[in-house]
Amino acid sequence: MLHYTSKLMTYNIEATDGELGKIKELYFDDNKWQIRYAVVDTRKWLPGRKVLLSPASFVMVNELSENVEIEYDKEKVRNSPSLNEDSILTRDAENSLIDYYGWGRYWTGGVLGSAENSPLAIFKDPRSAEEIEAYDKNQQQMNTLDLQNLDQTIDLKVHGSDGKIGEIVDLIYDDEYWKIQYLVVRSTHFIEPKYHVYSVEDINSIEWLEQSIYVKDTVQALNENKIFDNKEEILNTIDSHS
Secondary structure, eight states, X not given: OEEEHHHHTTOEEEETTEEEEEEEEEEXXXXXXXXXXXXXXXXXXXXXXXXXXXXXXXXXXXXXXXXXXXXXXXXXXXXXXXXXXXXXXXXXXXXXXXXXXXXXXXXXXXXXSSOSSSTTOOOOOXXXXXXXXXXXXHHHHHTOOOEEEHHHHTTOEEEETTEEEEEEEEXXXXXXXXXXXXXXXXXXXXXXXXXXXXXXXXXXXXXXXXXXXXXXXXXXXXXXXXXXXXXXHHXXXXXXXX
């Protein structure tokens, strides 16, 4: 099913023995647009900790109770590699989490979290230990990530080839493969709130420093495209065509 990331950010994370906290941030890669981690706000339970969970650990998303069930108990999460609440996610930190939980390394071709060919499944990295070690050493030297977070994506300016179209107000993902499928853009060309929707396949380029995304569209052609009056209408339309 398709859902808004804004809705997911209101959900609780449920361990096998109780609630962990609410989702406070999402990390995704802007190459395949797959959600790689959810950051859980555990301030009351684990103050000062940044807790990251891969979608590979998610058992199910329950819309009625507005929570995400995971396969671990609280003790498993408590004993995970500690990341300071204000720390920046690095490749070293990722490797520590991956080794602890047994997730695959998505940057080597293994799948972490958002399974590309199978839903909510954990895949072991198919590469040999020597190949993984050699690749990791190279990555650790760079110590950089290709991950973006949801917070820095909302309000990005969206441009066509002939000018600004609007700003991103939400993203739409599927809960089977945890892939972001669509950008929801609030138009700047109407007095009343109006929305345009673009598939991530419509993206020409992203300039993160400029906080801009360029899509395969034009301002001139906007009136010829489907224009939505509200976000509920968007999901209904997409679902009816899927």
